[in-house]
Amino acid sequence: MEHAHILLVEDDTNLGSVLQEYMGIKGYTVELCRDGEAGWTRFQQGGFDLCILDVMMPKKDGFTLAKAIREIDERIPLVFLTAKSMQSDKIEGFRLGADDYIGKPFSIEELLLRVQAILRRSQTNQPSQTSNGEIFGIGEYIFDYPNQSLQHKQETRQLTSREAELLRLLCQQMNQVLKREVALKSVWGDDNYFNGRSMDVFITKLRKHLKFDASVEIVNVHGSGYKLLVNEHLRTQV
Numbered sequence: 340m341e342h343a344h345i346l347l348v349e350d351d352t353n354l355g356s357v358l359q360e361y362m363g364i365k366g367y368t369v370e371l372c373r374d375g376e377a378g379w380t381r382f383q384q385g386g387f388d389l390c391i392l393d394v395m396m397p398k399k400d401g402f403t404l405a406k407a408i409r410e411i412d413e414r415i416p417l418v419f420l421t422a423k424s425m426q427s428d429k430i431e432g433f434r435l436g437a438d439d440y441i442g443k444p445f446s447i448e449e450l451l452l453r454v455q456a457i458l459r460r461s462q463t464n465q466p467s468q469t470s471n472g473e474i475f476g477i478g479e480y481i482f483d484y485p486n487q488s489l490q491h492k493q494e495t496r497q498l499t500s501r502e503a504e505l506l507r508l509l510c511q512q513m514n515q516v517l518k519r520e521v522a523l524k525s526v527w528g529d530d531n532y533f534n535g536r537s538m539d540v541f542i543t544k545l546r547k548h549l550k551f552d553a554s555v556e557i558v559n560v561h562g563s564g565y566k567l568l569v570n571e572h573l574r575t576q577v
Contacts, residue, residue: 344368348372349420383411401420409435418450484507502545517564555568
């Protein structure tokens with residue numbers, strides 16, 4: 340995605356300046372904020388295609404900032420930069436809807452390649468005016484994949500790109516097993532351990548999104564994957 344507008348929130352003065360300059364040379368417009376509160380103020384003014392957030396920052400940490408961002412924009416890609424390498428921190432990052440989690444120190448070229456991949460995927464998954472037939476009925480829900488919306492009489496929920504991709508795969512295999520490795524490689528590009536944990540978090544989110552219809556459930560198939568089940572006999576009465 341050329342000329343993407345990126346919000347970079349990083350309190351390390353040297354690293355922030357280097358990233359801003361390097362990504363600017365590569366054709367991106369990068370706005371740098373030095374703490375979480377400044378990043379939040381600038382984000383609310385809009386216009387960004389992706390956010391790169393340091394986790395440990397003064398005034399407002401990266402996780403808190405990400406939560407605030409997700410409350411008003413469930414789609415914008417988020418990338419965390421952090422010196423924290425604890426597994427629990429990575430899981431927390433993905434739970435908040437992160438598209439990537441990069442530990443310090445890192446290669447700037449690697450960061451750029453990951454950003455490029457995320458932006459390409461985000462651009463591909465932008466809402467479309469045509470459905471191309473990819474609108475799925477899931478019990479009492481209507482899942483509009485091109486527009487990334489999940490509609491129910493009680494609410495209409497906007498899904499993130501990864502939520503939409505994963506739910507689409509489940510719908511395509513409705514009442515059949517979606518192989519775990521297939522889903523990981525299709526949505527995350529790799530079936531490594533951390534991506535697997537991230538997918539588990541997204542499955543939990545999808546279950547919550549589908550909570551208004553008791554006939555719909557996503558079940559674990561031990562040692563294999565997941566299955567999206569719609570039991571007509573349990574269909575919630577209107």
